[in-house]
Amino acid sequence: MKPAGRILELMTLALMGACLLAPASAEAKEANNAVKALEEFNGKKTPPDPIRNRFFLKANRFEIAPSLGYVPNNSFADLYVGGAYLAYHFSESFSVEAAVLYSPNTGTTGVKNLTKTLLDIAYQGDPNTKFQQPIDRLQLAVPFSARWAPVYGKINLVGEGVVNFDVYGTGGIALLAISKDIATVSEAYRSGESPDPVQLETQPQVVFNPAVNLGAGMNFFISSSIALKLDARTLIYVGEEADYIVGDIDPSTGQQQILDDEIQTVFITTGGISIFVPKMKPRLFNF
Structure with missing residues (x-):
C-alpha cells in the first residue's frame, strides 16, 4: 500500500472514532451539569435525614x-387523677418534662368493697375489735422526667387512613x-x-415522700399540632408500713407498736x- 493511501486510511479511522465518542462526551457533560445544578439547589449540603420526612x-x-x-393498684379506694404534662423536645428522640397530677x-x-368486707369480718369475729384498715390515697404527684422516644411508626387502621405514632x-x-x-367500724354499723361499716377520720394526716419515677407511653399524631397521649407511671417510694391496730399498743403482745x-x-x-x-x-422535601 502506498504511503498516501495508508495516511488516508488512518485519518478515516480517527474521524469515525471521534464521531462515536462525541455523543458519550456530550452525555457525560450533561450529567455533570445536572449534578452541579442539584448541588447549587441544595446549597451543596448532604441530603436531609430520612427522619425529616x-x-x-x-x-x-x-x-x-x-x-x-386512674390509679389501678390501690385495693382499698378508687383514685381518679387529673392534671397536665409539660415537656420540651430537644430532638425527635429526647425531651424533658414535668407534670402535676x-x-x-x-x-x-370512693372506698372499695374490699375495705368494707375486711371491717365486717373483723366486727363479726369480735364486736369489740380494734382492727382498722389503713387507706393510703394519692393526693398529689409532681414528677420530673427525662423522656426518650426510640420508636416512630405508622399503622393503618381503617381503609387508607394511616396514623403516625411514637413510643417513649x-x-x-x-x-x-x-x-x-x-x-x-362505724358506731352506726x-x-x-x-x-x-366504714367510718373515716375527719382530718387524715398528709405526708410527703420523694419517689423514683419510671414510665412509658405512646403518642398518636392526628395533626401537625395535636396528638392523643397514653401514659403509665410507676412511682416508687419508701413509706411507713400499714398499721392495722387502733392505738399505739399491740393487744397481742401488750407492747408499743413499732412500724x-x-x-x-x-x-x-x-x-x-x-x-x-x-x-x-x-x-x-417530600419523598
Missing part, C-alpha cells in the same frame, strides 16, 4: 398535655403527697342503724390530648 416533628417544640386517669379525696364514696420511656424523680386515711419502713408503689395510668407549640415548620 416524618408526618410530625417534635424538635424544638413545647408539649402541653391535659390528662385524666391531682387526686381528690372522695371520702367514703421516662425516668426521673417525683414528689408525692399521700393522705393517710384510716377506716374503722355497730348499733345496726347503718349497713355501711418499719417499706417500699411502696403508686401506679398511675392517664390519657389526654397533647398540644405542640409553636407551629411545625413545613417540610422542604
Whole structure:
C-alpha cells in the first residue's frame, strides 16, 4: 500500500472514532451539569435525614398535655387523677418534662368493697375489735422526667387512613403527697342503724415522700399540632408500713407498736390530648 493511501486510511479511522465518542462526551457533560445544578439547589449540603420526612416533628417544640386517669393498684379506694404534662423536645428522640397530677379525696364514696368486707369480718369475729384498715390515697404527684422516644411508626387502621405514632420511656424523680386515711367500724354499723361499716377520720394526716419515677407511653399524631397521649407511671417510694391496730399498743403482745419502713408503689395510668407549640415548620422535601 502506498504511503498516501495508508495516511488516508488512518485519518478515516480517527474521524469515525471521534464521531462515536462525541455523543458519550456530550452525555457525560450533561450529567455533570445536572449534578452541579442539584448541588447549587441544595446549597451543596448532604441530603436531609430520612427522619425529616416524618408526618410530625417534635424538635424544638413545647408539649402541653391535659390528662385524666386512674390509679389501678390501690385495693382499698378508687383514685381518679387529673392534671397536665409539660415537656420540651430537644430532638425527635429526647425531651424533658414535668407534670402535676391531682387526686381528690372522695371520702367514703370512693372506698372499695374490699375495705368494707375486711371491717365486717373483723366486727363479726369480735364486736369489740380494734382492727382498722389503713387507706393510703394519692393526693398529689409532681414528677420530673427525662423522656426518650426510640420508636416512630405508622399503622393503618381503617381503609387508607394511616396514623403516625411514637413510643417513649421516662425516668426521673417525683414528689408525692399521700393522705393517710384510716377506716374503722362505724358506731352506726355497730348499733345496726347503718349497713355501711366504714367510718373515716375527719382530718387524715398528709405526708410527703420523694419517689423514683419510671414510665412509658405512646403518642398518636392526628395533626401537625395535636396528638392523643397514653401514659403509665410507676412511682416508687419508701413509706411507713400499714398499721392495722387502733392505738399505739399491740393487744397481742401488750407492747408499743413499732412500724418499719417499706417500699411502696403508686401506679398511675392517664390519657389526654397533647398540644405542640409553636407551629411545625413545613417540610422542604417530600419523598
